[in-house]
Amino acid sequence: MARSRSASPRWTLFLSLTILLCCFIVPGISVKHENFKKCAQSGFCKRNRAYADEVTARGSSWTAPYELDSASIQFQDGQLQGTIIKMTASNEKVRLPLTVSFLESGAARVVVDEEKRVKGEIELRHGSKARKERYNEAGKWVLVGGLELSKSASLNPETETGFTKVLYGPEKKFQAIIRHAPFEVQFQRDGETHVKLNDRGYLNVEHWRAKVNDESSEPKDDQSTWWEETFGGNTDSKPRGPESVGLDISFPGYGHVFGIPEHADSLSLKETRGGSGNHEEPYRMHNSDVFEYELNSPMTLYGSIPFMQAHRKDSTVGVFWLNAAETWVDIVKFKPSVNPLALGVSPKTTTQTHWFSESGQLDVFVFLGPTPEDLSRTYGELTGYTQLPQHFAIAYHQCRWNYVTDDDVKDVDRKFDKYQIPYDVIWLDIEYTDGKKYFTWDPLTFPDPKGMQEQLDDSERKLVIIIDPHIKNEANYPVVEELKSKDLAVKNKDGNIYEGWCWPGSSHWVDCFNPASISWWTGLFKYDKFKGTLPNMFIWNDMNEPSVFNGPETTMPKDNLHYGNWEHRDIHNVNGLTLVNATYNAMLERKKGEIRRPFILTRSFYAGAQRISAMWTGDNQANWDHLAASLPMVLNNGIAGFPFAGADVGGFFGNPSKELLTRWYQTGIFYPFFRAHAHIDTRRREPYLAGEPYMSIITQAIRLRYQLLPAWYTAFHQASVNGTPIVRPQYYVHPSDELGFAIDDQFYLGSTGLLAKPVVTEGATSVDIYIADDEKYYDYFDYTVYQGAGNRHTVPAPLEKVPLLMQGGHIIPRKDRPRRSSGLMKWDPYTLVVVLDKNGQAEGTLYVDDGETFDYQHGAYIHRRFSFSDSSLSSEDIGRKGPKTVDYVKTMADVRVEKVVVVDAPKEWQEKSSVTVIEDGAEAGATAPLEYHVQQGGKAPYAVVKNPNVGIGKVWRIEF
Structure with missing residues (x-):
């Protein structure tokens, strides 16, 4: 979130001047380079x-x-x-x-x-x-x-x-x-x-x-910045020298x-x-x-x-x-x-x-x-590997700066239901607070925060609120008074508490390098301390670079002092991680015995932040170039070990056209972290406000994300145990194909074989998808076949179409029943899409747990491998047993597979009307109906098994 022009009367003039100095500019104008150093x-x-x-x-x-x-x-x-x-x-x-x-x-x-x-x-x-x-x-x-x-x-x-x-x-x-x-x-x-x-x-x-005064023994040409350095009117003292x-x-x-x-x-x-x-x-x-x-x-x-x-x-x-x-x-x-003699080299x-x-x-x-x-x-x-988040966190998040009242939040929640658009989380930016004081609620605009959260909870929805590291320096504000009295704030170079300017005006910064600060911070989040919060409330740590409006390069002076008398210059890039670490601990300890996986979004991050948070790419702009740039940014974060990444859908600054907004949603459904967000000065742009046909197209895109949540959650689980990216660039999946190494506008979802290339250019009605291998690829929606290694294939992409292919050889788990939130899908049956390769084989995995607690660490999960070969589809257990395995599997006993779709089904199946289903090693099998569909125009035939009625957590086999 960037700087605002809204401020309290006491410091409006100061902050307005500060904002002008610290880059508050009209959206559409590029960054002010003079505020940031060049080499x-x-x-x-x-x-x-x-x-x-x-x-x-x-x-x-x-x-x-x-x-x-x-x-x-x-x-x-x-x-x-x-x-x-x-x-x-x-x-x-x-x-x-x-x-x-x-x-x-x-x-x-x-x-x-x-x-x-x-x-x-x-x-x-x-x-x-x-x-x-x-x-x-x-x-x-x-x-x-x-x-x-x-x-x-x-x-x-x-x-x-x-x-x-x-x-x-x-x-x-x-x-x-x-x-x-x-x-x-x-x-x-x-x-x-x-x-x-x-x-x-x-x-x-x-x-x-x-x-010393005389440094004749050293070169003279570069000593000007050895002991102090000035930039933008700020002087950085360097007591340790170069x-x-x-x-x-x-x-x-x-x-x-x-x-x-x-x-x-x-x-x-x-x-x-x-x-x-x-x-x-x-x-x-x-x-x-x-x-x-x-x-x-x-x-x-x-x-x-x-x-x-x-x-x-x-x-x-x-x-x-x-x-x-x-x-x-x-x-x-x-x-x-x-060497010219080295022929052919x-x-x-x-x-x-x-x-x-x-x-x-x-x-x-x-x-x-x-x-x-x-x-x-x-x-x-x-x-550390990326966290396995709560299931709701990988669904759709609705945010803007700001939903202005608790009634506003309730109204948005009701309208998503009215227009049958699924979502899981609604967010509150800083305006919910009482005068920019964190751990408070504005008594006029948010008088009933519990009632607001209770309405959300009725649909298994969550609330995320913003908590930043700057603490308002105001008399009679208990949080800042404790910060001072306990000596938990960052110091300036003179050893006094550092004062800078941020959203509240005069502010102090909690020093989370101090173990005592972490303990204190943890206490602030307890339900009896942070009044009005419920278990379905989670946290957004913003501005934690730290952002300081009147600081050098809009951050903290490098000669500030942290716990242990380390200078800020030493620890700057890990500073944001320390705040997220403290918040993660706080969310674990809100109430004794209530152990849920925390969800935290951070803007500032360093290596290791993937263990405890998600990230997003910050204050982007509502234009096509920023939409396109979001893809390599998310991909690079993934290969750098932090795959729970996304970008503000629709663009933070500015007002996107309806085409751009629609295409951004169709792109955003492929971000591991999928959130819409917008600046306070932008027009409201909830999906139901887009008008037709845009609202319906956006809704279908969001529903596609929800349909594929089983595949997404399985990809998140893979990332949590082996570090692999959740969305993978071309070189990662095809490391031998040199033509694909630099491609960064298409990507694969985990190991599902799903290959997406979102539309990121205005007016486009098709995309060219590069295929590296000689495997068959099928359009996700109509099973059009694309094949040919090392070539680009034109895939139709009218406005209502998401360009998405399925690579042969994979089995994709999904849930096809539309619901209002992912929590309401928990007991829904599964569909398995079996996408046959050129040899008539396929394989895939599914990971399921309660999506909420840490019980999976004690075996409370289902992990299955599905395999298709020799006209037989089977399910086997690949999970390790634990003390909670049996009980969890029992709770999932009624969750079944309701449909199997086999893409590019063998022609000889046309004569079949049923399949044999054998569950848990039974000697005799039941039958389930088989429908075979012949297609024309380059589209693969497919077969559908309806209601095989096999348990998702059981061993079974379907004979075709």
Whole structure:
């Protein structure tokens, strides 16, 4: 949510001026670049880029100043330790402890610290202090597992002088070759190098130095930003001086890199040092409230996940840069020259990246794949897999800034029912509060919040309300008084409570790095504390970058101080995660014994946020370009381990045309997080207001989402156990097809074989869908056949049509009975769509649990594999048993399969009128009617089994 012009009388003038300064502009005008730094305006970015340019320019005459002391090397229990010596311009030796850990998962971790930066504190003005050592606690918030050292990793006895080689990974097929002088690490798989660290010599650790008046021993040309830096009228004091870390990471033979969200850019990341269609600026990761962000840009946005995948034919590798400070990444690609005598050999593109962060340790994880799934799983072991949300959370969410009264909410709820449009959640933005004070209700406009939630609960619907980290600084407001008295707020550089400006005007920020703050925050959400809330109320954490209207780059000063006397510069990108973590704990403990899975939406995020929240792409615009951009943004988030992602349907700013709104809904049904949202100044645009034929078309799109909820929930479950994206880009599903690697406007839903390509251009009546394999694909609605590997196929897409294909070889579970909400579908029967491949076979899975509690962790779920071969459809159990398995299966005993549809059914079935159904190993089977449908015009025949009456949680077989 962006800044508003609404404000209380006491501070309207101040806030209005602030808003003008902090980017409040008329919708349709692009972002105000002057409010955000470019690399040349960021001291450490400019220095690291210049350092790289100098190294490159000097070529072979360059002597790298970093050398691993051979005598310091020790290897034990899967971990190598040593000391890198940095020679400064004044011949000072700076000692940099090195730790390379080889993990059981097959990942490797390289950490470079600084020995001279000993533990201690620096005295600041007024007696406050800042930590002297490098920030080393990002992993505390991010890493949850996968750190077990490899018991089988060993030194390679064939190591040559000046090198140390370590064999590790599955069957010791991985090898790290560590060069001592200059320091460099190559990571190999099966004898081939896939990742290189510092092979270009860009390693740069700005070491600790005391501030003195005469610094003649150091270069003079870049000292202007060592000890303080000014931007936009704000001065950032730097008591620790320059302390950035930088490193080049190369992917030899890899032409595509993906990930490092959040940026409004293509899936395959562009080069950043010029060239046609490329960027001049590095990709920036510095979580920021960027008002009306622009597209095709490396500019920072609300969240950061410094996880990058590199892909080439049949091989995926990656790196994770664990650093919570402001970070920039340069990308350059080149093709090496080829020996003219090497006939038939074409050069492969190599991608070279350069990473640099303002402070903290150099901490890099290296993943050698070889598949995208391997990276998703291994990265997920480290940072956690995405949460398995409550079932309602994957259905449709209705939001705007703002529903103005509790009667307004009730009226919207009734009208969705009147027009038979399903939805599960309605949202409240900040106007529900009493004067922008969180944990309160406006007594005039929301006098009966319980009655409002009770009406929603009658239809199994939920309420989500916004709670932000800024706390209004107002007398007699108990929350802010407790924040102050308990000393739980962020401090300024002088050690006093920090005051900034946000929605309420003068505000303070809760410091969720402090364990005491988390405990206090948890108490605020209890039912007896937060009056008027019920169990069907959930939370939206917005503005948690943090957004500060009068702060530098619309955020908090970097020299602010957090718990433990860490500067804000050290922890900025993980700040939003700490708030979500506190809110997640609070939602778990609202009432003793009431354990439901929390639902939280966050705007700011970092690696690890996927464990506890959903995200959305922020304040987009109601235009076709932003609709199109939402697809690569959601896809990149998914491959970076945070797949529960979406974009504001309809666009946050502006008023979409009815065509755009309709197409956006048809796109939004394929976002894992599916929510409509709009700015306070936009016209109301609930689906029932669109008029015909638009309302009916939008309704049918939403109903398609609900029909496929079983497939969606199964995909969410897969993501929660192995990290795979919920919507998957082309390269992820077809890793051998080079023509598809950069495609980012079509995608697959989990492992269902559903291939979607939403319409994102005005006036389009068809789309061209690229098919990578020689399998048959079928139109979801009429079973038109498309086949032909490596070609684009034109699929009709009039306004009422959602372009959706089914890949042969899959069985898709769905529920066909329209209901008002997903909660009312719980006991409905299933339909299985069996989509035969060219060999007449198909397979699929279904995961079901109560969709609400954590009982699934104790076996309260059904997990089935459906298989079709040799004219037989069978169901088998693939779930592990637990103490609650039997009881849960009993509760589901009456949930049946009501229909089986077989697409491209064999012609010989035309003579059949029934099938045999055998359940739970019975010797004799019952029969069910079979209908065979012949189609013309390139449409596949299909057969329908009506009411086979088999239990969804039982073993059964249908013989055709």
